Amino acid sequence: MSDIATNNAAVLAEQQTNDGKTLFGFWAYIMTDCLLFASLFATYAVLHGNTAGGESGRDLFSLPYILVETFALLTSSFTCGLAMLAANRHAKRQTALWLGITFALGLVFLVMELTEFGRLAREGNGWQRSGFLSSYFTLVGTHGLHITIGLVWMAALASRVWLKGFTRATLRRLSMFSLFWHFLDIVWIFIFTIVYMLGAA
């Protein structure tokens, strides 16, 4: 009896170490992704004054709109955490519920962002207008692309949880996804501050 127990413990310990390695590898990916964003932030910082005679960020962006967008993403980061807590308790319905809310808020954020992009482009302030707008669309658009990928990933994970329940692999993927989603919220803090708040200051 104690043999089986020791064996179980050994197997579990090994699986845990492997999961830890996978999560650390994913963390390393996220940290290098930060460098991609850093170069886009640097480009934006250098080019934000080069409006080629066009309007600057102060005139183009509506701050209340951005605040609502920010709250949608921030809240989705929070509900993603709640989904993780539910998953750790193996509470399937709650996990699905919180993931659903996270997905909906992420979608609200993405739709608001694309609406704003569309408005800017229609008003003749597309990415080809000036250096400032090129760097703006590249920076914010890259973040939006990450969000889009996150939404697809989230949908796949939620259906997996719903159909197969909590396997070890699903829990590991959920942990990786929550790292990714929180990371996107952190990048947005800096887009919010540097592009929108400092742009209006």
Place this chain on the structure above:
Amino acid sequence: MEEVSSNVVHATLPRKQASLSGYINGFILSIIFTVWAYVATTHHTWTHNKLIAALLVLASAQFLVQVFFFLHIGHETKPRWKLLLLVMMVIFVLILVLGSIWIMNNLNYRMTPDQMNTYMLKQDGGI
């Protein structure tokens, strides 16, 4: 038998570092910092330089809050590889961003219209 193995499972599952109160604290602090930054920007009570400094401090504070409460960086056991990578990343990002701003502003500053004229004239054949 059943009991023993379930005890073993319990003992070896990773200790849950995440807690509900942690997420709630992180969420509330993030909202406070976001609204603070927003109000400071829309109500022009501060001077321009003070506002810029305040916004950067608020963003850094919110970054730390989310790294601690949402990504659970402070809860890692030794060796703290994730923290190490994070610190490296922050250093790289600062070098990349501040370095670019510094160099490009410096270039901008040195390229005064006068200097550009002289330079272009010289290129044209040294008049």
